[in-house]
Amino acid sequence: MDNRNIKLAHNLINNSIDLKEGDNLLVEVNGEDGLDLANEIINQAKKIKRI
Numbered sequence: 001m002d003n004r005n006i007k008l009a010h011n012l013i014n015n016s017i018d019l020k021e022g023d024n025l026l027v028e029v030n031g032e033d034g035l036d037l038a039n040e041i042i043n044q045a046k047k048i049k050r051i
Contacts, residue, residue: 001036001040002036005037006040014044021049
């Protein structure tokens with residue numbers, strides 16, 4: 001896993017969106033290149049128990 005993906009996903013979930021408990025999170029990926037980032041975004045959201 002690229003550390004940049006971890007940092008970007010963390011910043012997106014914690015600073016850029018107002019994700020509240022019980023909200024749905026849609027992560028759309030075009031192509032295989034974004035799969036690692038998409039998975040990390042989901043992991044970060046689960047880590048703070050928002051989804």
